[in-house]
Amino acid sequence: MYKVGVMGDYDSIYGxxxxxxxxxxxxxxxxxxxxxxxxxxxxxxxxIYMTESLMERMKNELQKYQDRISPAIIxxxxxxxxxxxxxxxxxxxxxxxxxxxxxFENK
Numbered sequence: 757m758y759k760v761g762v763m764g765d766y767d768s769i770y771g772x773x774x775x776x777x778x779x780x781x782x783x784x785x786x787x788x789x790x791x792x793x794x795x796x797x798x799x800x801x802x803x804i805y806m807t808e809s810l811m812e813r814m815k816n817e818l819q820k821y822q823d824r825i826s827p828a829i830i831x832x833x834x835x836x837x838x839x840x841x842x843x844x845x846x847x848x849x850x851x852x853x854x855x856x857x858x859x860f861e862n863k
Contacts, residue, residue, distance in 0.1 A: 758800070758801060758802025758803070758826070758827075759778050759800055759801045759802070760777050760778070760801060760802065760803045760804075760805070761777065761778045761779070761780055761797050761800075761801040761803070761804045761805070761827075762777050762778070762779050762780065762804070762805045762806075762832075763779075763780040763781075763782055763790075763793070763794070763797065763804060763805070763806045763807070763810060764781070764782060764806060764807030764809070764810045764832075764834055765781065765782065765783050765807060765809070765810070765834060765835070766779075766781040766783050767834075767835050768807050768832075768833075768834035768835045769781065769805075769807070772805070777805075778801070780793055780797060782810060787813070787814065787817075790810070790813075790814055790817075791814065791817045794814065794817055794818070794821075797827070798821065798826075798827045801827050802826050802827055802828065803827060803828045803829075803830065804827045804828070804829045804830070805830050805831075805832045806829055806830070806831060806832065807831075807832055807833070807834035808831050808832070808833055808834060808837070808838045808839045808840070808841045808842055809834050809836070809837035809838070809839065810834075811829070811831050811839075811841055812839045812841060830842075831845060
């Protein structure tokens with residue numbers, strides 16, 4: 757059975773531990789250390805929630821996982837430095853599935 761992990765700054769993710777998710781704080785880690793953590797986490801987790809700011813920071817590393825079924829890497833807002841990447845990804849997925857922008861059409 758796959759686990760669900762949450763990665764990002766401690767202040768943004770510590771609450772997820774209360775509902776049984778495995779947290780992976782990245783405060784003070786270098787990009788190389790975070791990339792290694794992502795690789796290790798992806799082997800045991802089916803879903804990885806990741807703060808938007810961390811996703812933006814690690815976008816080159818995350819491209820390796822873009823076309824994989826597992827793990828699903830899902831953006832969540834953090835306590836600061838939100839980029840809107842989560843909403844952009846939802847918009848892109850809906851456009852691919854439906855063929856047009858039905859959620860955020862300009863009116």
